[in-house]
Amino acid sequence: MTHLLDIDNVSRHYGGLTAVGEFSGHIAKGERVGLIGPNGAGKTTLFDLITSYTRLSSGDVRFEGRSISARKPHEVARMGIARTFQNLRILPNVTVFDNVSIGALGHVGHSPWNSLFARRAISERISRLTMQALERTGLESLAGELAANLSYGKRKYLEIARALALQPTLLILDEPAAGLNDTETAELAGFVRTLSAEGMTILLVEHDMGFVMSLCERVMVMASGQKIADGPPGVISKDPKVLDAYLGSDVEEDAPAAVKAAEPIGEPA
Known part of the structure:
Protein backbone atom coordinates (compact mmCIF):
# COMPACT_ATOMS: atom_id res chain seq x y z
CA MET A 1 0.00 0.00 0.00
CA THR A 2 1.32 3.43 -0.95
CA HIS A 3 0.74 5.98 1.78
CA LEU A 4 0.21 9.67 1.17
CA LEU A 5 2.97 10.48 3.68
CA ASP A 6 5.75 8.21 4.88
CA ILE A 7 8.05 9.24 7.72
CA ASP A 8 11.02 6.88 7.77
CA ASN A 9 13.32 6.87 10.82
CA VAL A 10 13.67 10.65 10.92
CA SER A 11 15.90 12.28 13.50
CA ARG A 12 16.93 15.80 14.39
CA HIS A 13 19.89 16.44 16.67
CA TYR A 14 21.08 19.74 18.09
CA GLY A 15 24.56 19.02 19.36
CA GLY A 16 24.06 16.44 22.09
CA LEU A 17 20.30 17.02 22.26
CA THR A 18 17.95 14.77 20.31
CA ALA A 19 14.74 16.64 19.52
CA VAL A 20 13.36 13.82 17.37
CA GLY A 21 14.90 10.36 17.37
CA GLU A 22 14.25 7.71 14.69
CA PHE A 23 10.55 8.49 14.35
CA SER A 24 8.63 6.44 11.79
CA GLY A 25 5.00 6.68 10.81
CA HIS A 26 2.63 7.00 7.90
CA ILE A 27 -0.61 8.68 6.89
CA ALA A 28 -3.01 7.29 4.30
CA LYS A 29 -4.98 9.51 1.97
CA GLY A 30 -8.12 10.86 3.63
CA GLU A 31 -7.10 9.99 7.21
CA ARG A 55 16.58 19.87 8.02
CA LEU A 56 16.74 16.20 8.91
CA SER A 57 19.79 14.85 10.70
CA SER A 58 18.90 11.42 9.29
CA GLY A 59 16.01 9.51 7.78
CA ASP A 60 13.62 10.41 4.98
CA VAL A 61 10.16 11.87 4.41
CA ARG A 62 8.19 10.81 1.32
CA PHE A 63 5.03 12.40 -0.01
CA GLU A 64 3.05 10.48 -2.62
CA GLY A 65 6.03 8.15 -2.91
CA ARG A 66 8.59 10.90 -3.60
CA SER A 67 11.29 12.00 -1.18
CA ILE A 68 10.80 15.59 -0.06
CA SER A 69 13.60 15.73 2.51
CA ALA A 70 15.86 17.91 0.37
CA ARG A 71 13.08 20.24 -0.77
CA LYS A 72 12.65 23.84 0.37
CA PRO A 73 9.53 24.77 2.36
CA HIS A 74 7.84 26.54 -0.55
CA GLU A 75 8.50 23.53 -2.78
CA VAL A 76 6.93 21.19 -0.22
CA ALA A 77 3.91 23.52 -0.02
CA ARG A 78 3.48 23.56 -3.81
CA MET A 79 3.61 19.76 -3.85
CA GLY A 80 0.49 19.69 -1.66
CA ILE A 81 1.45 20.00 2.02
CA ALA A 82 0.17 23.10 3.83
CA ARG A 83 0.46 23.89 7.52
CA THR A 84 -0.51 26.29 10.25
CA PHE A 85 1.72 27.29 13.15
CA GLN A 86 1.47 27.06 16.92
CA ASN A 87 2.29 30.77 17.09
CA LEU A 88 0.12 32.47 14.49
CA ARG A 89 2.08 33.91 11.57
CA ILE A 90 -0.39 36.39 10.18
CA LEU A 91 0.49 39.86 8.92
CA PRO A 92 -1.52 42.14 11.24
CA ASN A 93 -1.25 45.37 9.28
CA VAL A 94 -2.48 44.09 5.93
CA THR A 95 -5.95 42.93 4.97
CA VAL A 96 -7.46 39.51 5.47
CA PHE A 97 -7.56 39.14 1.68
CA ASP A 98 -3.87 39.94 1.29
CA ASN A 99 -2.90 37.52 4.07
CA VAL A 100 -4.68 34.67 2.32
CA SER A 101 -3.46 35.66 -1.14
CA ILE A 102 0.06 34.78 0.02
CA GLY A 103 -1.05 31.16 0.15
CA ALA A 104 -2.68 31.43 -3.27
CA LEU A 105 0.51 32.92 -4.71
CA GLY A 106 2.44 30.01 -3.22
CA HIS A 107 0.22 27.61 -5.12
CA VAL A 108 0.31 29.49 -8.43
CA GLY A 109 4.03 30.20 -8.22
CA HIS A 110 6.06 33.02 -9.69
CA SER A 111 8.15 33.07 -12.82
CA PRO A 112 9.55 35.68 -15.24
CA TRP A 113 7.15 34.35 -17.90
CA ASN A 114 4.15 34.95 -15.64
CA SER A 115 5.39 38.44 -14.76
CA LEU A 116 5.85 39.43 -18.39
CA PHE A 117 3.08 37.68 -20.28
CA ALA A 118 0.41 36.36 -17.91
CA ARG A 119 0.09 38.96 -15.20
CA ARG A 120 -3.63 39.48 -15.58
CA ALA A 121 -4.46 35.77 -15.74
CA ILE A 122 -2.25 35.02 -12.74
CA SER A 123 -3.74 37.89 -10.74
CA GLU A 124 -7.26 36.68 -11.48
CA ARG A 125 -6.37 33.13 -10.47
CA ILE A 126 -4.82 34.30 -7.19
CA SER A 127 -7.93 36.36 -6.44
CA ARG A 128 -10.19 33.42 -7.21
CA LEU A 129 -8.24 31.00 -5.00
CA THR A 130 -8.11 33.59 -2.21
CA MET A 131 -11.86 34.17 -2.23
CA GLN A 132 -12.54 30.44 -2.34
CA ALA A 133 -10.43 29.96 0.80
CA LEU A 134 -12.14 32.89 2.53
CA GLU A 135 -15.58 31.52 1.68
CA ARG A 136 -14.57 28.07 2.89
CA THR A 137 -13.60 29.48 6.29
CA GLY A 138 -16.46 31.98 6.59
CA LEU A 139 -14.19 35.02 6.32
CA GLU A 140 -15.36 36.40 2.97
CA SER A 141 -17.22 39.32 4.57
CA LEU A 142 -13.99 40.33 6.33
CA ALA A 143 -11.80 40.29 3.23
CA GLY A 144 -11.07 44.04 3.40
CA GLU A 145 -10.54 44.14 7.18
CA LEU A 146 -7.08 44.49 8.67
CA ALA A 147 -5.99 41.20 10.19
CA ALA A 148 -5.11 43.01 13.42
CA ASN A 149 -8.81 43.80 13.93
CA LEU A 150 -9.90 40.15 13.94
CA SER A 151 -10.74 38.26 17.10
CA TYR A 152 -8.31 35.54 18.15
CA GLY A 153 -10.70 32.85 16.94
CA LYS A 154 -11.04 34.49 13.51
CA ARG A 155 -7.25 34.78 13.28
CA LYS A 156 -7.08 31.00 13.69
CA TYR A 157 -9.37 30.60 10.69
CA LEU A 158 -7.35 33.19 8.79
CA GLU A 159 -4.23 31.06 9.09
CA ILE A 160 -6.20 27.99 8.03
CA ALA A 161 -7.58 29.95 5.05
CA ARG A 162 -4.08 30.87 3.95
CA ALA A 163 -3.10 27.18 4.13
CA LEU A 164 -6.19 26.15 2.15
CA ALA A 165 -5.38 28.70 -0.56
CA LEU A 166 -2.34 26.53 -1.32
CA GLN A 167 -4.78 23.83 -2.49
CA PRO A 168 -3.19 21.15 -0.30
CA THR A 169 -3.72 17.42 -0.28
CA LEU A 170 -2.39 17.21 3.29
CA LEU A 171 -3.27 19.88 5.85
CA ILE A 172 -1.08 20.02 8.98
CA LEU A 173 -2.58 21.88 11.95
CA ASP A 174 -0.37 22.85 14.90
CA GLU A 175 -2.57 23.33 18.00
CA PRO A 176 -5.59 24.68 16.12
CA ALA A 177 -7.85 24.70 19.21
CA ALA A 178 -5.38 26.39 21.56
CA GLY A 179 -6.92 29.49 23.14
CA LEU A 180 -10.44 28.78 21.89
CA ASN A 181 -13.47 28.48 24.14
CA ASP A 182 -15.68 25.38 24.17
CA THR A 183 -18.10 26.72 21.56
CA GLU A 184 -15.28 27.76 19.22
CA THR A 185 -13.55 24.40 19.72
CA ALA A 186 -16.72 22.50 18.82
CA LEU A 203 -2.54 15.70 10.59
CA LEU A 204 -2.85 17.73 13.76
CA VAL A 205 -1.10 18.39 17.04
CA GLU A 206 -3.33 19.41 19.93
CA HIS A 207 -3.20 19.40 23.73
CA ASP A 208 -6.99 19.30 24.04
CA MET A 209 -7.45 15.54 24.39
CA GLY A 210 -11.22 15.76 23.95
CA PHE A 211 -10.68 17.45 20.60
CA VAL A 212 -8.14 14.87 19.46
CA MET A 213 -9.83 11.72 20.71
CA SER A 214 -13.25 12.59 19.29
CA LEU A 215 -11.99 13.93 15.97
CA CYS A 216 -9.10 11.70 14.91
CA GLU A 217 -9.35 8.19 13.53
CA ALA A 223 7.60 11.30 24.27
CA SER A 224 11.20 12.50 24.47
CA GLY A 225 11.42 12.73 20.69
CA GLN A 226 10.28 9.17 19.98
CA LYS A 227 7.02 7.51 19.01
CA ILE A 228 5.73 5.38 21.87
CA ALA A 229 2.26 4.46 20.59
CA ASP A 230 0.13 4.51 17.44
CA GLY A 231 -3.46 3.36 17.18
CA PRO A 232 -7.17 4.14 17.51
CA PRO A 233 -8.15 6.69 20.19
CA GLY A 234 -9.85 4.08 22.37
CA VAL A 235 -6.69 1.98 22.49
CA ILE A 236 -4.34 4.94 22.94
CA SER A 237 -6.34 6.33 25.87
CA LYS A 238 -5.69 3.10 27.83
CA ASP A 239 -2.10 2.42 26.78
CA PRO A 240 0.15 2.23 29.88
CA LYS A 241 3.08 3.81 28.01
CA VAL A 242 0.90 6.81 27.11
CA LEU A 243 -0.37 7.19 30.66
CA ASP A 244 3.18 6.93 31.97
CA ALA A 245 4.40 9.62 29.54
CA TYR A 246 1.74 12.05 30.72
CA LEU A 247 1.79 11.16 34.43
CA GLY A 248 5.14 9.63 35.25
CA SER A 249 3.16 6.58 36.38
CA ASP A 250 1.54 3.64 34.63
CA VAL A 251 -1.37 3.46 37.07
CA GLU A 252 -4.41 3.95 34.86
CA GLU A 253 -6.76 5.05 37.62
CA ASP A 254 -4.60 8.14 38.13
CA ALA A 255 -4.99 9.22 34.50
CA PRO A 256 -6.79 12.47 33.79
CA ALA A 257 -10.26 12.01 32.33
CA ALA A 258 -9.19 13.72 29.12
CA VAL A 259 -6.67 10.96 28.38
CA LYS A 260 -8.70 8.01 29.70
CA ALA A 261 -12.06 8.77 28.13
CA ALA A 262 -12.32 11.97 26.14
CA GLU A 263 -15.84 13.31 25.70
CA PRO A 264 -16.78 13.70 22.02
CA ILE A 265 -17.12 17.30 20.91
CA GLY A 266 -18.55 18.91 17.86
CA GLU A 267 -20.26 15.72 16.65
CA PRO A 268 -22.55 16.22 13.69
CA ALA A 269 -26.25 16.25 14.53
Whole structure:
Protein backbone atom coordinates (compact mmCIF):
# COMPACT_ATOMS: atom_id res chain seq x y z
CA MET A 1 0.00 0.00 0.00
CA THR A 2 1.32 3.43 -0.95
CA HIS A 3 0.74 5.98 1.78
CA LEU A 4 0.21 9.67 1.17
CA LEU A 5 2.97 10.48 3.68
CA ASP A 6 5.75 8.21 4.88
CA ILE A 7 8.05 9.24 7.72
CA ASP A 8 11.02 6.88 7.77
CA ASN A 9 13.32 6.87 10.82
CA VAL A 10 13.67 10.65 10.92
CA SER A 11 15.90 12.28 13.50
CA ARG A 12 16.93 15.80 14.39
CA HIS A 13 19.89 16.44 16.67
CA TYR A 14 21.08 19.74 18.09
CA GLY A 15 24.56 19.02 19.36
CA GLY A 16 24.06 16.44 22.09
CA LEU A 17 20.30 17.02 22.26
CA THR A 18 17.95 14.77 20.31
CA ALA A 19 14.74 16.64 19.52
CA VAL A 20 13.36 13.82 17.37
CA GLY A 21 14.90 10.36 17.37
CA GLU A 22 14.25 7.71 14.69
CA PHE A 23 10.55 8.49 14.35
CA SER A 24 8.63 6.44 11.79
CA GLY A 25 5.00 6.68 10.81
CA HIS A 26 2.63 7.00 7.90
CA ILE A 27 -0.61 8.68 6.89
CA ALA A 28 -3.01 7.29 4.30
CA LYS A 29 -4.98 9.51 1.97
CA GLY A 30 -8.12 10.86 3.63
CA GLU A 31 -7.10 9.99 7.21
CA ARG A 32 -7.53 12.27 10.22
CA VAL A 33 -4.49 11.62 12.41
CA GLY A 34 -3.61 13.23 15.73
CA LEU A 35 -0.14 13.64 17.19
CA ILE A 36 -0.01 14.07 20.96
CA GLY A 37 2.60 14.10 23.69
CA PRO A 38 3.83 16.07 26.68
CA ASN A 39 5.36 19.53 26.25
CA GLY A 40 8.82 19.22 24.72
CA ALA A 41 8.08 15.81 23.19
CA GLY A 42 9.22 16.97 19.73
CA LYS A 43 5.84 17.31 18.01
CA THR A 44 6.36 20.73 16.42
CA THR A 45 9.92 19.77 15.46
CA LEU A 46 8.49 16.76 13.64
CA PHE A 47 6.10 19.06 11.77
CA ASP A 48 9.08 21.26 10.87
CA LEU A 49 10.93 18.22 9.53
CA ILE A 50 7.97 17.10 7.42
CA THR A 51 7.59 20.56 5.87
CA SER A 52 11.35 21.22 5.52
CA TYR A 53 11.39 24.20 7.89
CA THR A 54 14.08 22.18 9.70
CA ARG A 55 16.58 19.87 8.02
CA LEU A 56 16.74 16.20 8.91
CA SER A 57 19.79 14.85 10.70
CA SER A 58 18.90 11.42 9.29
CA GLY A 59 16.01 9.51 7.78
CA ASP A 60 13.62 10.41 4.98
CA VAL A 61 10.16 11.87 4.41
CA ARG A 62 8.19 10.81 1.32
CA PHE A 63 5.03 12.40 -0.01
CA GLU A 64 3.05 10.48 -2.62
CA GLY A 65 6.03 8.15 -2.91
CA ARG A 66 8.59 10.90 -3.60
CA SER A 67 11.29 12.00 -1.18
CA ILE A 68 10.80 15.59 -0.06
CA SER A 69 13.60 15.73 2.51
CA ALA A 70 15.86 17.91 0.37
CA ARG A 71 13.08 20.24 -0.77
CA LYS A 72 12.65 23.84 0.37
CA PRO A 73 9.53 24.77 2.36
CA HIS A 74 7.84 26.54 -0.55
CA GLU A 75 8.50 23.53 -2.78
CA VAL A 76 6.93 21.19 -0.22
CA ALA A 77 3.91 23.52 -0.02
CA ARG A 78 3.48 23.56 -3.81
CA MET A 79 3.61 19.76 -3.85
CA GLY A 80 0.49 19.69 -1.66
CA ILE A 81 1.45 20.00 2.02
CA ALA A 82 0.17 23.10 3.83
CA ARG A 83 0.46 23.89 7.52
CA THR A 84 -0.51 26.29 10.25
CA PHE A 85 1.72 27.29 13.15
CA GLN A 86 1.47 27.06 16.92
CA ASN A 87 2.29 30.77 17.09
CA LEU A 88 0.12 32.47 14.49
CA ARG A 89 2.08 33.91 11.57
CA ILE A 90 -0.39 36.39 10.18
CA LEU A 91 0.49 39.86 8.92
CA PRO A 92 -1.52 42.14 11.24
CA ASN A 93 -1.25 45.37 9.28
CA VAL A 94 -2.48 44.09 5.93
CA THR A 95 -5.95 42.93 4.97
CA VAL A 96 -7.46 39.51 5.47
CA PHE A 97 -7.56 39.14 1.68
CA ASP A 98 -3.87 39.94 1.29
CA ASN A 99 -2.90 37.52 4.07
CA VAL A 100 -4.68 34.67 2.32
CA SER A 101 -3.46 35.66 -1.14
CA ILE A 102 0.06 34.78 0.02
CA GLY A 103 -1.05 31.16 0.15
CA ALA A 104 -2.68 31.43 -3.27
CA LEU A 105 0.51 32.92 -4.71
CA GLY A 106 2.44 30.01 -3.22
CA HIS A 107 0.22 27.61 -5.12
CA VAL A 108 0.31 29.49 -8.43
CA GLY A 109 4.03 30.20 -8.22
CA HIS A 110 6.06 33.02 -9.69
CA SER A 111 8.15 33.07 -12.82
CA PRO A 112 9.55 35.68 -15.24
CA TRP A 113 7.15 34.35 -17.90
CA ASN A 114 4.15 34.95 -15.64
CA SER A 115 5.39 38.44 -14.76
CA LEU A 116 5.85 39.43 -18.39
CA PHE A 117 3.08 37.68 -20.28
CA ALA A 118 0.41 36.36 -17.91
CA ARG A 119 0.09 38.96 -15.20
CA ARG A 120 -3.63 39.48 -15.58
CA ALA A 121 -4.46 35.77 -15.74
CA ILE A 122 -2.25 35.02 -12.74
CA SER A 123 -3.74 37.89 -10.74
CA GLU A 124 -7.26 36.68 -11.48
CA ARG A 125 -6.37 33.13 -10.47
CA ILE A 126 -4.82 34.30 -7.19
CA SER A 127 -7.93 36.36 -6.44
CA ARG A 128 -10.19 33.42 -7.21
CA LEU A 129 -8.24 31.00 -5.00
CA THR A 130 -8.11 33.59 -2.21
CA MET A 131 -11.86 34.17 -2.23
CA GLN A 132 -12.54 30.44 -2.34
CA ALA A 133 -10.43 29.96 0.80
CA LEU A 134 -12.14 32.89 2.53
CA GLU A 135 -15.58 31.52 1.68
CA ARG A 136 -14.57 28.07 2.89
CA THR A 137 -13.60 29.48 6.29
CA GLY A 138 -16.46 31.98 6.59
CA LEU A 139 -14.19 35.02 6.32
CA GLU A 140 -15.36 36.40 2.97
CA SER A 141 -17.22 39.32 4.57
CA LEU A 142 -13.99 40.33 6.33
CA ALA A 143 -11.80 40.29 3.23
CA GLY A 144 -11.07 44.04 3.40
CA GLU A 145 -10.54 44.14 7.18
CA LEU A 146 -7.08 44.49 8.67
CA ALA A 147 -5.99 41.20 10.19
CA ALA A 148 -5.11 43.01 13.42
CA ASN A 149 -8.81 43.80 13.93
CA LEU A 150 -9.90 40.15 13.94
CA SER A 151 -10.74 38.26 17.10
CA TYR A 152 -8.31 35.54 18.15
CA GLY A 153 -10.70 32.85 16.94
CA LYS A 154 -11.04 34.49 13.51
CA ARG A 155 -7.25 34.78 13.28
CA LYS A 156 -7.08 31.00 13.69
CA TYR A 157 -9.37 30.60 10.69
CA LEU A 158 -7.35 33.19 8.79
CA GLU A 159 -4.23 31.06 9.09
CA ILE A 160 -6.20 27.99 8.03
CA ALA A 161 -7.58 29.95 5.05
CA ARG A 162 -4.08 30.87 3.95
CA ALA A 163 -3.10 27.18 4.13
CA LEU A 164 -6.19 26.15 2.15
CA ALA A 165 -5.38 28.70 -0.56
CA LEU A 166 -2.34 26.53 -1.32
CA GLN A 167 -4.78 23.83 -2.49
CA PRO A 168 -3.19 21.15 -0.30
CA THR A 169 -3.72 17.42 -0.28
CA LEU A 170 -2.39 17.21 3.29
CA LEU A 171 -3.27 19.88 5.85
CA ILE A 172 -1.08 20.02 8.98
CA LEU A 173 -2.58 21.88 11.95
CA ASP A 174 -0.37 22.85 14.90
CA GLU A 175 -2.57 23.33 18.00
CA PRO A 176 -5.59 24.68 16.12
CA ALA A 177 -7.85 24.70 19.21
CA ALA A 178 -5.38 26.39 21.56
CA GLY A 179 -6.92 29.49 23.14
CA LEU A 180 -10.44 28.78 21.89
CA ASN A 181 -13.47 28.48 24.14
CA ASP A 182 -15.68 25.38 24.17
CA THR A 183 -18.10 26.72 21.56
CA GLU A 184 -15.28 27.76 19.22
CA THR A 185 -13.55 24.40 19.72
CA ALA A 186 -16.72 22.50 18.82
CA GLU A 187 -17.19 24.66 15.71
CA LEU A 188 -13.58 24.04 14.68
CA ALA A 189 -14.03 20.28 15.11
CA GLY A 190 -17.06 20.43 12.82
CA PHE A 191 -15.09 22.45 10.27
CA VAL A 192 -12.22 19.95 10.26
CA ARG A 193 -14.72 17.12 9.76
CA THR A 194 -16.12 19.00 6.78
CA LEU A 195 -12.66 19.32 5.24
CA SER A 196 -12.12 15.62 5.83
CA ALA A 197 -15.46 14.75 4.20
CA GLU A 198 -14.33 16.72 1.14
CA GLY A 199 -11.26 14.49 0.85
CA MET A 200 -8.65 16.48 2.77
CA THR A 201 -6.06 14.49 4.70
CA ILE A 202 -5.49 15.95 8.18
CA LEU A 203 -2.54 15.70 10.59
CA LEU A 204 -2.85 17.73 13.76
CA VAL A 205 -1.10 18.39 17.04
CA GLU A 206 -3.33 19.41 19.93
CA HIS A 207 -3.20 19.40 23.73
CA ASP A 208 -6.99 19.30 24.04
CA MET A 209 -7.45 15.54 24.39
CA GLY A 210 -11.22 15.76 23.95
CA PHE A 211 -10.68 17.45 20.60
CA VAL A 212 -8.14 14.87 19.46
CA MET A 213 -9.83 11.72 20.71
CA SER A 214 -13.25 12.59 19.29
CA LEU A 215 -11.99 13.93 15.97
CA CYS A 216 -9.10 11.70 14.91
CA GLU A 217 -9.35 8.19 13.53
CA ARG A 218 -5.83 7.37 14.66
CA VAL A 219 -3.47 8.88 17.21
CA MET A 220 0.33 8.80 17.34
CA VAL A 221 2.02 9.57 20.65
CA MET A 222 5.47 11.10 21.15
CA ALA A 223 7.60 11.30 24.27
CA SER A 224 11.20 12.50 24.47
CA GLY A 225 11.42 12.73 20.69
CA GLN A 226 10.28 9.17 19.98
CA LYS A 227 7.02 7.51 19.01
CA ILE A 228 5.73 5.38 21.87
CA ALA A 229 2.26 4.46 20.59
CA ASP A 230 0.13 4.51 17.44
CA GLY A 231 -3.46 3.36 17.18
CA PRO A 232 -7.17 4.14 17.51
CA PRO A 233 -8.15 6.69 20.19
CA GLY A 234 -9.85 4.08 22.37
CA VAL A 235 -6.69 1.98 22.49
CA ILE A 236 -4.34 4.94 22.94
CA SER A 237 -6.34 6.33 25.87
CA LYS A 238 -5.69 3.10 27.83
CA ASP A 239 -2.10 2.42 26.78
CA PRO A 240 0.15 2.23 29.88
CA LYS A 241 3.08 3.81 28.01
CA VAL A 242 0.90 6.81 27.11
CA LEU A 243 -0.37 7.19 30.66
CA ASP A 244 3.18 6.93 31.97
CA ALA A 245 4.40 9.62 29.54
CA TYR A 246 1.74 12.05 30.72
CA LEU A 247 1.79 11.16 34.43
CA GLY A 248 5.14 9.63 35.25
CA SER A 249 3.16 6.58 36.38
CA ASP A 250 1.54 3.64 34.63
CA VAL A 251 -1.37 3.46 37.07
CA GLU A 252 -4.41 3.95 34.86
CA GLU A 253 -6.76 5.05 37.62
CA ASP A 254 -4.60 8.14 38.13
CA ALA A 255 -4.99 9.22 34.50
CA PRO A 256 -6.79 12.47 33.79
CA ALA A 257 -10.26 12.01 32.33
CA ALA A 258 -9.19 13.72 29.12
CA VAL A 259 -6.67 10.96 28.38
CA LYS A 260 -8.70 8.01 29.70
CA ALA A 261 -12.06 8.77 28.13
CA ALA A 262 -12.32 11.97 26.14
CA GLU A 263 -15.84 13.31 25.70
CA PRO A 264 -16.78 13.70 22.02
CA ILE A 265 -17.12 17.30 20.91
CA GLY A 266 -18.55 18.91 17.86
CA GLU A 267 -20.26 15.72 16.65
CA PRO A 268 -22.55 16.22 13.69
CA ALA A 269 -26.25 16.25 14.53
